Amino acid sequence: MDEKKGVSLLLVEDERNVGSTLVERFAAEGFDVAWSVSVASARKELAKKEFDAALVDVGLPDGNGFDLAGEIRKSSRKTALVFLTAYGTPEDRVHGLELGAEDYVVKPFHFKELLLRINNAIKRAGRMSASSPFEGIKIGKATVWFSKFEIYSEGSSHSLTHKECAVLRLLFEKRGNVVSREEILIEVWGDGEIPSSRTIDNFIVRIRRLVEENPENPQLIRSVRGVGYQLV
Amino acid sequence: MRHYGSRLHTPEKKIWLMLAAHLFWIFTILSIGAWWGVHMHGQAKKIAALETRAGIDPAAVNDHFFRTQRMIGWESAAFFVLLMASTALLVWIYWRDMKRNRSMHAFFASVTHELKTPLTSIRLQAESIAEGFAGTDGGRRNILVSRLLEDTMRLESQVERTLELGRIEGGGKLHVRPVRIKPIIERAMNAWRDMPSRRMDVRADIPDITVLADIPGFQVVLKNLFENTLRHTHVEPVRISISLAPEDRPDRKVLCFRDNGEGYPGDPKELGRLFLRGSGSQGAGVGLYLAGRLMSAMGGGIGFSSDKSGFEARLEFLNGDNADG
Numbered sequence: 001m002d003e004k005k006g007v008s009l010l011l012v013e014d015e016r017n018v019g020s021t022l023v024e025r026f027a028a029e030g031f032d033v034a035w036s037v038s039v040a041s042a043r044k045e046l047a048k049k050e051f052d053a054a055l056v057d058v059g060l061p062d063g064n065g066f067d068l069a070g071e072i073r074k075s076s077r078k079t080a081l082v083f084l085t086a087y088g089t090p091e092d093r094v095h096g097l098e099l100g101a102e103d104y105v106v107k108p109f110h111f112k113e114l115l116l117r118i119n120n121a122i123k124r125a126g127r128m129s130a131s132s133p134f135e136g137i138k139i140g141k142a143t144v145w146f147s148k149f150e151i152y153s154e155g156s157s158h159s160l161t162h163k164e165c166a167v168l169r170l171l172f173e174k175r176g177n178v179v180s181r182e183e184i185l186i187e188v189w190g191d192g193e194i195p196s197s198r199t200i201d202n203f204i205v206r207i208r209r210l211v212e213e214n215p216e217n218p219q220l221i222r223s224v225r226g227v228g229y230q231l232v
Numbered sequence: 233m234r235h236y237g238s239r240l241h242t243p244e245k246k247i248w249l250m251l252a253a254h255l256f257w258i259f260t261i262l263s264i265g266a267w268w269g270v271h272m273h274g275q276a277k278k279i280a281a282l283e284t285r286a287g288i289d290p291a292a293v294n295d296h297f298f299r300t301q302r303m304i305g306w307e308s309a310a311f312f313v314l315l316m317a318s319t320a321l322l323v324w325i326y327w328r329d330m331k332r333n334r335s336m337h338a339f340f341a342s343v344t345h346e347l348k349t350p351l352t353s354i355r356l357q358a359e360s361i362a363e364g365f366a367g368t369d370g371g372r373r374n375i376l377v378s379r380l381l382e383d384t385m386r387l388e389s390q391v392e393r394t395l396e397l398g399r400i401e402g403g404g405k406l407h408v409r410p411v412r413i414k415p416i417i418e419r420a421m422n423a424w425r426d427m428p429s430r431r432m433d434v435r436a437d438i439p440d441i442t443v444l445a446d447i448p449g450f451q452v453v454l455k456n457l458f459e460n461t462l463r464h465t466h467v468e469p470v471r472i473s474i475s476l477a478p479e480d481r482p483d484r485k486v487l488c489f490r491d492n493g494e495g496y497p498g499d500p501k502e503l504g505r506l507f508l509r510g511s512g513s514q515g516a517g518v519g520l521y522l523a524g525r526l527m528s529a530m531g532g533g534i535g536f537s538s539d540k541s542g543f544e545a546r547l548e549f550l551n552g553d554n555a556d557g
Contacts, residue, residue, distance in 0.1 A: 015352070017382060018353045021353070021356050021360055024360075028365070062497040086345045086348040087348055098496055106352075107349070108352040108354075108356075109355075171252060
């Protein structure tokens with residue numbers, strides 16, 4: 001229980017009974033929980049402090065969790081973001097993950113599984129924000145700071161989502177070698193949410209736009225048909 | 233407003249394909265029609281030439297030719313109109329079918345979502361009890377049990393609402409007759425006053441009036457309004473007041489149901505529409521839509537308004553004072 005002491009969690013859930021019980025259970029696990037029932041109250045909480053993790057319901061009374069996720073990413077790039085929702089269509093999952101969420105938990109859920117997935121998300125986010133030996137490195141036309149989730153490209157600074165950062169870091173660490181899609185899945189997504197290979201392709205497309213001179217004809221991050229990608 | 237639950241896997245390509253098929257069909261009809269008109273005109277000319285050769289009076293031949301041509305013209309036009317009308321009808325049927333499919337998809341997505349929400353809570357409370365989360369703390373266990381019961385009731389209501397909506401949409405009839413509504417409202421108030429996990433302050437100031445209503449239908453309307461308030465009101469205590477609006481038409485009676493919630497964040501005009509998912513908010517609008525359908529079926533109507541001080545529903549009934557029971 002003490003293991004989680006000091007781990008701050010922002011819970012954004014408008015269902016009273018679900019929210020109340022989750023607050024009690026997370027608190028019992030040692031989390032320092034702040035509960036918001038709307039986008040507006042979540043904004044107030046975000047203005048007060050930076051959270052280690054945010055568990056966000058997609059359907060909220062005054063907005064949606066997807067939009068809020070963007071604001072969380074802006075205010076704190078280190079926060080592990082997990083969506084909690086009843087919308088379980090593949091499109092929604094992909095959309096959530098592309099927004100930079102660590103995981104996407106579909107209701108109804110088993111609390112222990114939710115806890116495990118949040119812990120994994122926090123660990124992954126922690127690993128990502130830990131200081132990296134590769135800081136300010138040049139990849140193609142861009143310069144990347146992995147621990148800040150920042151990339152400087154074409155005269156301006158862009159923020160990377162955790163997943164984009166993790167994919168780029170993996171490719172950089174294994175530069176010269178072909179990294180298979182399975183390897184990306186395991187290294188970046190872990191054993192939680194498994195996206196489709198199309199999701200990985202979408203991440204690569206976005207990364208290429210930032211690092212390639214000509215994203216239409218990528219020379220830096222090459223696709224190896226049927227296998228994966230290679231950072232040359 | 234993004235419509236997450238009903239994000240349809242719309243076959244965009246299919247729509248374009250169908251449009252192309254329809255355009256091809258119209259082109260084919262026009263081509264066949266034009267060919268038929270030209271061909272018949274040629275035939276009329278040939279007949280006129282044969283008649284002239286056969287020594288028939290040229291004036292009669294000419295007259296016969298023009299009459300035939302006029303007939304062909306009218307027939308061609310009628311043929312065009314008929315085929316175009318059939319095509320338009322087919323296109324309309326197709327679009328209506330598409331729209332219905334979308335609605336059905338949205339309906340199932342919304343209902344599934346609405347069922348999942350209480351199910352999630354039920355599972356969470358039940359698991360917490362089963363895993364001994366409350367330990368020996370009886371108070372905490374009671375809270376979990378009361379939440380469990382509340383969510384079970386919500387799930388039950390959800391299923392009832394869906395069934396009732398299906399019945400009404402399928403043409404189900406109501407038994408509308410003069411009804412004294414005060415006792416019905418009082419019974420509903422008593423049922424909703426004792427919510428285990430919410431502090432409720434429910435008040436009604438209603439004279440003993442008679443209106444035209446269906447008793448089970450009116451009970452469903454009230455239940456939906458109470459549930460809507462509980463769902464969207466986060467302040468404590470939840471205050472609900474039911475009153476009779478000042479009379480502006482002698483043949484009508486208007487009840488006002490008002491709560492102290494945060495109000496609807498979107499456009500109040502959207503309230504009462506089915507499959508509404510305003511600004512990502514929860515709910516598919518089934519409850520308020522059903523309330524509206526039931527009030528209409530009772531010969532009355534319903535109107536909603538909302539601001540930051542709360543939500544108000546105005547239930548309009550036909551006056552039942554002078555109606556035959």
